[in-house]
Amino acid sequence: xxxxxxxxxxxxxxxxxxxxxxxxxxxxxxxxxxxxxxxxxxxxxxxxxxxxxxxxxxxxxxxxxxxxxxxxxxxxxxxxxxxxxxxxxxxxxxxxxxxxxxxxxxxxxxxxxxxxxxxxxxxxxxxxxxxxxxxxxxxxxxxxxxxxxxxxxxxxxxxxxxxxxxxxxxxxxxxxxxxxxxxxxxxxxxxxxxxxxxxxxxxxxxxxxxxxxxxxxxxxxxxxxxxxxxxxxxxxxxxxxxxxxxxxxxxxxxxxxxxxxxxxxxxxxxxxxxx
Amino acid sequence: xxxxxxxxxxxxxxxxxxxxxxxxxxxxxxxxxxxxxxxxxxxxxxxxxxxxxxxxxxxxxxxxxxxxxxxxxxxxxxxxxxxxxxxxxxxxxxxxxxxxxxxxxxxxxxxxxxxxxxxxxxxxxxxxxxxxxxxxxxxxxxxxxxxxxxxxxxxxxxxxxxxxxxxxxxxxxxxxxxxxxxxxxxxxxxxxxxxxxxxxxxxxxxxxxxxxxxxxxxxxxxxxxxxxxxxxxxxxxxxxxxxxxxxxxxxxxxxxxxxxxxxxxxxxxxxxxxxxxxxxxxxxxxxxxxxxxxxxxxxxxxxxxxxxxxxxxxxxxxxxxxxxxxxxxxxxxxxxxxxxxxxxxxxxxx
Numbered sequence: 001x002x003x004x005x006x007x008x009x010x011x012x013x014x015x016x017x018x019x020x021x022x023x024x025x026x027x028x029x030x031x032x033x034x035x036x037x038x039x040x041x042x043x044x045x046x047x048x049x050x051x052x053x054x055x056x057x058x059x060x061x062x063x064x065x066x067x068x069x070x071x072x073x074x075x076x077x078x079x080x081x082x083x084x085x086x087x088x089x090x091x092x093x094x095x096x097x098x099x100x101x102x103x104x105x106x107x108x109x110x111x112x113x114x115x116x117x118x119x120x121x122x123x124x125x126x127x128x129x130x131x132x133x134x135x136x137x138x139x140x141x142x143x144x145x146x147x148x149x150x151x152x153x154x155x156x157x158x159x160x161x162x163x164x165x166x167x168x169x170x171x172x173x174x175x176x177x178x179x180x181x182x183x184x185x186x187x188x189x190x191x192x193x194x195x196x197x198x199x200x201x202x203x204x205x206x207x208x209x210x211x212x213x214x215x216x217x218x219x220x221x222x223x224x225x226x227x228x229x230x231x232x233x234x235x236x237x238x239x240x241x242x243x244x245x246x247x248x249x250x251x252x253x254x255x256x257x258x259x260x261x262x263x264x265x266x267x268x269x270x271x272x273x274x275x
Numbered sequence: 276x277x278x279x280x281x282x283x284x285x286x287x288x289x290x291x292x293x294x295x296x297x298x299x300x301x302x303x304x305x306x307x308x309x310x311x312x313x314x315x316x317x318x319x320x321x322x323x324x325x326x327x328x329x330x331x332x333x334x335x336x337x338x339x340x341x342x343x344x345x346x347x348x349x350x351x352x353x354x355x356x357x358x359x360x361x362x363x364x365x366x367x368x369x370x371x372x373x374x375x376x377x378x379x380x381x382x383x384x385x386x387x388x389x390x391x392x393x394x395x396x397x398x399x400x401x402x403x404x405x406x407x408x409x410x411x412x413x414x415x416x417x418x419x420x421x422x423x424x425x426x427x428x429x430x431x432x433x434x435x436x437x438x439x440x441x442x443x444x445x446x447x448x449x450x451x452x453x454x455x456x457x458x459x460x461x462x463x464x465x466x467x468x469x470x471x472x473x474x475x476x477x478x479x480x481x482x483x484x485x486x487x488x489x490x491x492x493x494x495x496x497x498x499x500x501x502x503x504x505x506x507x508x509x510x511x512x513x514x515x516x517x518x519x520x521x522x523x524x525x526x527x528x529x530x531x532x533x534x535x536x537x538x539x540x541x542x543x544x545x546x547x548x549x550x551x552x553x554x555x556x557x558x559x560x561x562x563x564x565x566x567x568x569x570x571x572x573x574x575x576x577x578x579x580x581x582x583x584x585x586x587x588x589x590x591x592x593x594x595x596x597x598x599x600x601x602x603x604x605x606x607x608x609x610x611x612x613x614x615x616x617x618x619x620x621x622x623x624x625x
């Protein structure tokens with residue numbers, strides 16, 4: 001964003017709970033950056049057109065509510081907190097949500113292939129997402145995002161969700177399955193400190209497949225997502241991710257968490273109606 | 276033992292034609308004949324006669340007499356799957372070295388009986404799976420050398436491109452009948468990635484979750500057997516391994532190979548693709564391999580390596596690529612996966 005000609009960073013904004021010295025040091029040199037002592041103060045600034053809230057899940061919903069109350073476009077990097085799910089429903093589509101795999105070139109290629117019937121009906125979608133560790137991240141965001149995107153290639157709802165977790169050599173790995181009546185989804189999220197980081201996507205149909213690997217997916221994703229968000233804001237593109245999808249990702253995250261805790265398949269209906 | 280290893284072919288119903296050609300051209304092997312039982316269907320006899328003629332061998336229907344011959348040192352057992360175990364047991368009882376096609380049995384009881392017999396024999400017992408490819412062997416060397424650091428995750432696909440789709444032919448598709456074949460693609464193909472993982476990493480599953488489906492082919496639907504299976508394996512060292520096997524219509528990776536193995540360690544990710552001669556390591560580890568070229572015939576490299584290994588094991592008394600211990604780990608996982616698919620639960624591999 002620092003380099004974008006279309007963006008003026010306004011903030012960051014301190015809360016009562018967190019010091020922002022690091023962020024002031026990082027962004028304070030920018031001539032377009034202005035500082036506010038609180039979010040409410042910044043939201044009143046006419047220079048502010050929209051807000052990306054990148055904050056911890058426990059504190060973020062209250063900030064999101066303030067932004068929406070001001071009528072400002074809001075981007076929430078996924079996943080959604082439970083309180084935010086209610087906010088999103090109430091906002092009725094006016095929130096752009098950043099569960100971002102849809103912005104990946106691999107996923108766009110898969111959509112094109114599916115759109116022109118290169119693959120035929122999809123029978124299997126596999127995602128392998130290797131990232132740096134996300135400490136203290138019980139939200140399974142990269143995994144839920146991958147699952148939601150993978151599931152979007154298969155019609156209907158999954159019958160059940162199953163997940164397993166392993167810890168080894170400071171690496172946390174979670175594998176999750178979605179079972180559909182005529183297709184399977186398998187997503188792996190491995191968090192390896194100092195290790196490899198990439199995304200690998202396989203869309204496998206009855207008459208064709210798409211297999212793409214991005215060895216630098218984190219940077220690709222950030223760049224693609226932000227570029228896309230600008231396009232949406234500028235009216236040049238349709239959002240790739242609608243609130244309903246973010247809600248599905250949040251529901252998937254809950255199902256994954258429950259499957260890990262209970263070590264069993266979680267029927268979709270068990271988590272479908274409790275939000 | 277004679278100067279050359281005298282190998283007999285026991286039944287030519289399924290994959291024996293693949294193996295016979297490699298034995299026939301091996302410089303240290305003499306093929307001595309093809310034998311089967313008399314009381315098999317006529318079309319099986321026809322298949323046996325065709326293969327015998329193709330390789331220039333005599334076909335006999337007195338298998339017991341064939342196994343009793345002193346000029347038969349070793350046999351390659353490759354009938355339809357349901358007879359793998361009984362014929363291999365008879366060959367071991369006749370004190371022959373035995374190379375048996377995969378799977379070694381179609382039930383857990385069959386497998387355990389053959390594994391027990393293999394542990395009792397003084398002869399070489401080996402079985403065939405697709406682990407002979409250069410890339411898989413190089414991957415094993417890289418892991419053993421510690422190039423990946425500590426292994427934290429494994430992923431393997433075996434997605435065959437030769438699914439039948441909606442075509443149906445009573446005669447051709449008799450081999451999909453579970454009475455003959457034992458099951459679906461979990462039994463038929465599942466052992467390939469599991470064996471590759473075991474061979475490359477030395478790790479076997481301690482518990483498995485599995486889901487299966489019939490998504491691609493009419494024969495599988497007709498026989499109520501799976502043409503795809505996904506396995507989540509909790510490995511012996513506590514890591515997770517994911518496995519997908521299936522008989523579809525398109526390849527599962529860009530190189531169009533059936534078998535694809537990806538091992539992630541703390542220092543990088545290694546990919547072994549059976550149509551590539553190199554295992555390719557990417558990540559922070561020094562030694563990024565950029566060279567990529569395709570073998571003209573990946574299967575040839577595989578069978579050459581497996582049969583060469585069997586001949587070597589017989590000659591030296593050395594341990595083959597795949598013996599009784601590997602069979603126990605792999606086949607017990609396959610049947611635990613079937614149990615998981617039936618119940619939906621995670622099943623411990625005994």
